[in-house]
Amino acid sequence: MTNQQTAKPRKERKENADKRRQQLLDATWRSIAENGLSRTTLATVAAQAELSQGVAVFYFKSKAGLLTEALRDHYARYQANWERALSEAGSDPADRLIALIRADFDADICNPEALSIWYAFWGEQKFTPDYAQVTAEFDVARVEAMRAACAALMTSAPESEIIRTAEWIDTFSDGFWQRLHVLPSDYDAQRCLDETLQLAAHLIPQIADQLNGSGRR
Structure with a gap:
């Protein structure tokens, strides 16, 4: 199969990205509630979301952005x-x-x-x-x-x-x-x-x- 044939449709890719992004935002709330704002990091959020820290960085670039x-x-x-x-x-x-x-x-x-x-x-x-x-x-x-x-x-x-x-x-x-x-x-x-x-x-x-x-x- 070609890359074009195996690639997900744009709508599906956007839906998956939106879902992953919201998953991280929801995890941020839980991290703040448990750790406070100052001790919440990309790492604590990624752990709460059960995702890699790299995924958090991909979507939000930095702790401040998140x-x-x-x-x-x-x-x-x-x-x-x-x-x-x-x-x-x-x-x-x-x-x-x-x-x-x-x-x-x-x-x-x-x-x-x-x-x-x-x-x-x-x-x-x-x-x-x-x-x-x-x-x-x-x-x-x-x-x-x-x-x-x-x-x-x-x-x-x-x-x-x-x-x-x-x-x-x-x-x-x-x-x-x-x-x-x-x-x-x-x-x-x-x-x-x-x-x-x-x-x-x-x-x-x-x-x-x-x-x-x-x-x-």
Whole structure:
């Protein structure tokens, strides 16, 4: 057979490459959770993925490149989660705000391993511009989504109040993420979700009916 006959089709080669790349990214999360960010290397990731270190080098070139892409992948999953929640919430403004808040405490996003990864990277942003850049890229969409959800309910409020309300809600959930990470025995995700929803209802009373009825399902 010729090389042309034995070579895999381009689509299959791309699918295999994407699968191998994702395998390494998933292994990076596990390595960070077990070893911390500073002790995660191409070697620890390759071992977690049960692949050779050469494969990790082929796809990501360096530890810095691997970690930056791992953070990007982590954010992409976070964004896909809240975008899906908004899509499933429908058009009702109150349901959309509640869905956006609930998404932050979804078990796929808010769990011990995920939180340890978030805080490992956030602690290094000041010293690693690439991490800060990735965070900024994804935060823009999330901030806009929260502001839009608040604006749809606060139709007579000035823009500055809408912005402030959206920031308060996000800051509240961020604070609970930190407590879940640092004090896991004292807090659980359901309690943090309930209290964040209560804050939102206090700031925007229009969502109280949903929370007292179908919003708490």
